[in-house]
Amino acid sequence: xxxxxxxxxxxxxxxxxxxxxxxxxxxxxxxxxxxxxxxxxxxxxxxxxxxxxxxxxxxxxxxxxxxxxxxxxxxxxxxxxxxxxxxxxxxxxxxxxxxxxxxxxxxxxxxxxxxxxxxxxxxxxxxxxxxxxxxxxxxxxxxxxxxxxxxxxxxxxxxxxxxxxxx
Numbered sequence: 190x191x192x193x194x195x196x197x198x199x200x201x202x203x204x205x206x207x208x209x210x211x212x213x214x215x216x217x218x219x220x221x222x223x224x225x226x227x228x229x230x231x232x233x234x235x236x237x238x239x240x241x242x243x244x245x246x247x248x249x250x251x252x253x254x255x256x257x258x259x260x261x262x263x264x265x266x267x268x269x270x271x272x273x274x275x276x277x278x279x280x281x282x283x284x285x286x287x288x289x290x291x292x293x294x295x296x297x298x299x300x301x302x303x304x305x306x307x308x309x310x311x312x313x314x315x316x317x318x319x320x321x322x323x324x325x326x327x328x329x330x331x332x333x334x335x336x337x338x339x340x341x342x343x344x345x346x347x348x349x350x351x352x353x354x355x356x
Contacts, residue, residue, distance in 0.1 A: 202273035202342030204335065208326040210265040217258045225251050269323055271339070275346050278314065280323055292321060296346050303336040312336050 212220070232247035263285045270281040278299055281291045294316040302313045312324045312332050324332050 200272055200274055201346045202271070202339065204271045204338065205268060206271070206324055206327060206331075206335065207268045208265060209328070210261070212258075212261060212265075214262055217262055221254060221258055224254055267326065271323060273339070273342050273346055280314070280321065294319065294321070296343070299343060301336065301339045301343060303333065312339075314339075
């Protein structure tokens, strides 16, 4: 009877985690267009009333709005891919500029900890004194679910594989 079958490098656990962003590029464009139109209508009304400095502030806030929406859309491109096989756990991070950085930890000595702190918890992966945080952009309930899923996957990855053809 075999608990795990297949090659040791076959994935036991795979998770792609991305930050929660409810705004798509299309909805950001709609929001920006609406706010620009409202800002210009309000500024035009004040110009007609003789308060022309309002137009200057309106012209300053519109580019600021565009920059902030662009930062939000850009940060939505970050992700972390967590792959666990029976030998290693590999985390591949993609930053907002779409550059990828990976690190691997041996699964045999891997510890998965959910550390409580003043500002919230941190999901830490550590092995031989080398610790890394994953899922920093997740909300607390999602981080706890990831912690439980990783611990469960670790127990599966560490399970003994008895391949005895005589049974």
